Amino acid sequence: MEITIKIDKRSKQAKAFYEYLKTLPFVELGEPRYNKDTEIAIKEAKSRKTSKISLEDFRKELYS
Template identity: 80%
Template sequence: MEITIKIDRRSEQAKAFYEYLKTLPFIEIEEVRYNKNTEEAIKEVKSGKATKISLEDFRKQLFS
């Protein structure tokens, strides 16, 4: 079973709770740096699903 918990770490209590969770062996912390779409795009690039394109060709695709 997987549970998602969102913690606003601006308060001292929340920071302490977050640090405690990190010490537990059965807890896996997945910190998201960007929004969902950006994270998915980064994963695609790392897995080789994206293709490299020059800026000139990209502009042609945008404006044609």
């Protein structure tokens, strides 16, 4: 069985709880490698939900 718990680590209590969870042998903590937007972009790229764009158009979009 797998359970997902979201912990806001900004409070002392949450940090202490998180540190406690790390000590338990049966708990596996999976933290995202990147922020939410980057994770979504990676999933889209892997599933080929992307579009091609020329370098010139990309630069125009980036700097406008």
